[in-house]
Amino acid sequence: MDTANDLFKKLTFFPEPEFREELLKHGQVVSFNKGDVIVKDGQYVKFLPIVLKGAIRVFQQKEDREILLYYVKAEETCTMSLAAAYFNNKSTSHGVVTEPTELLIFPSSLIDQWQLKYPSWNKYVMHMFRRRYDELINSFEGIVFDHIPHRVLEYLKRKGLDENTKTVHISHEHLARELGSTRVVISRILKQFERDKKIKLFRGAIELL
Amino acid sequence: MDTANDLFKKLTFFPEPEFREELLKHGQVVSFNKGDVIVKDGQYVKFLPIVLKGAIRVFQQKEDREILLYYVKAEETCTMSLAAAYFNNKSTSHGVVTEPTELLIFPSSLIDQWQLKYPSWNKYVMHMFRRRYDELINSFEGIVFDHIPHRVLEYLKRKGLDENTKTVHISHEHLARELGSTRVVISRILKQFERDKKIKLFRGAIELL
DNA sequence: TCAGCTGTGTATCTTTTGATACCGTGTGGA
DNA sequence: TCCACACGGTATCAAAAGATACACAGCTGA
Numbered sequence: 001m002d003t004a005n006d007l008f009k010k011l012t013f014f015p016e017p018e019f020r021e022e023l024l025k026h027g028q029v030v031s032f033n034k035g036d037v038i039v040k041d042g043q044y045v046k047f048l049p050i051v052l053k054g055a056i057r058v059f060q061q062k063e064d065r066e067i068l069l070y071y072v073k074a075e076e077t078c079t080m081s082l083a084a085a086y087f088n089n090k091s092t093s094h095g096v097v098t099e100p101t102e103l104l105i106f107p108s109s110l111i112d113q114w115q116l117k118y119p120s121w122n123k124y125v126m127h128m129f130r131r132r133y134d135e136l137i138n139s140f141e142g143i144v145f146d147h148i149p150h151r152v153l154e155y156l157k158r159k160g161l162d163e164n165t166k167t168v169h170i171s172h173e174h175l176a177r178e179l180g181s182t183r184v185v186i187s188r189i190l191k192q193f194e195r196d197k198k199i200k201l202f203r204g205a206i207e208l209l
Numbered sequence: 210m211d212t213a214n215d216l217f218k219k220l221t222f223f224p225e226p227e228f229r230e231e232l233l234k235h236g237q238v239v240s241f242n243k244g245d246v247i248v249k250d251g252q253y254v255k256f257l258p259i260v261l262k263g264a265i266r267v268f269q270q271k272e273d274r275e276i277l278l279y280y281v282k283a284e285e286t287c288t289m290s291l292a293a294a295y296f297n298n299k300s301t302s303h304g305v306v307t308e309p310t311e312l313l314i315f316p317s318s319l320i321d322q323w324q325l326k327y328p329s330w331n332k333y334v335m336h337m338f339r340r341r342y343d344e345l346i347n348s349f350e351g352i353v354f355d356h357i358p359h360r361v362l363e364y365l366k367r368k369g370l371d372e373n374t375k376t377v378h379i380s381h382e383h384l385a386r387e388l389g390s391t392r393v394v395i396s397r398i399l400k401q402f403e404r405d406k407k408i409k410l411f412r413g414a415i416e417l418l
Numbered sequence: 419t420c421a422g423c424t425g426t427g428t429a430t431c432t433t434t435t436g437a438t439a440c441c442g443t444g445t446g447g448a
Numbered sequence: 449t450c451c452a453c454a455c456g457g458t459a460t461c462a463a464a465a466g467a468t469a470c471a472c473a474g475c476t477g478a
Contacts, residue, residue: 060346065353067346067353069346079338079342083338083342086335087335087336087339092343112328112332115335116326116328116331119321119325122324122325123321126292126324129288129342132342133288133289133292133338133341133342134301136342136346137276137345139349140276140349140352141269141276143352144274144276144389145274147463147465148464171425171426172425172426173424173426180353181465181466182465182466183426184427184428184465184468185464185465185466187426187427187428188427188428191426191427191428201426203424203425203426203473203474203475204424204425356433356435357434358434380455380456381455381456390435391435391437392456393436393438393456393458394434394435394436396456396458397457399456400457400458412443412445412455412456
């Protein structure tokens, strides 16, 4: 079992000794459980998180639907929070923990100094921005070009790989939210997949064949 | 009539004298005409552009359709180029000039130094990333939630505002590309708008009422 | 144990969008 | 002048996705 300190040590992409000292000095390790809300739309971002373990689901809410932006996973940070913190803006997104999660959090006020002082941080930030942008383009592409059945299958496969399992635990309702569709449509598609022997359906779970 | 030097002077958001000197020393002003290709998918990005006047349309191409990412307008830079240059990656997008355009271009190799040396550049980069990301989210939202007619109207209104005119010069075909749809669909929708007295159609142009 | 909630299956209907095809009508250049 | 080509109108057909409604099963807490 890793301690928070072990996890911290894994952040090897910040090599500058001086920086690592600062990270330790100002950083604070905090734990969250599934469902905990990290940030809400409209709040100022006082702390910037780096995920040590677990995942944060970041999304925007419009009327009754939501737009999934990305998941912040181990070693990553939340670019929406980063930008909001950097510019002292309110958050425009929600961040919710989806599994037991440990975060390393820093006062937002440090960010702009780090940007100038530590090349590795600078690179890290650029990398995260680039990555999030590419992810969003990908989703975008998916919506524009691919039909929902295709996207459903993609989602399930990726989730299966990520969690290294053949059984994905998710409700049709939730799956619909992830893909920006509605429950009935997803149920219909999944049932067809089951008839095609591509998956097997259970209450709250889907087995990949 | 502004000279390129006048235009350069407008970049007041880079106040550091030392930085301005460097900008002048390494920067080069180049002109392009409508249709000129600035970057292509697969090319290395050797120069980073800041638009002084005009606009660059940045998009990705997949099979026969394209995804519009953004327009780089005056005082802006192209984040895709920036990221590609920073990481020495090949470009994954195309950039094409859509009107007579003047660019200030810099050798890509300078970017990471600037990031650390000049706070104003750092802020500028963060700002651009933030902005592009928000733009993409907006398009995303549009596609997920809004029907095409709504998006067509939005597009026309915004374009009308941008160019301070009631008559937008664009073909149905081109409009379809901008919105990721097809010509027939757009023609159908526009015709309906005309019947509803929302617009008036001309060959190659649309008047807003 | 029973009420109520969540999760799922399914039918019906409508709307939206896309695909294809065909036909005009300007327009600019040979 | 005439032809090729870009532009635009429209009809027809099909597919995709959403909305709504209803039924029923499993689970959970009072």
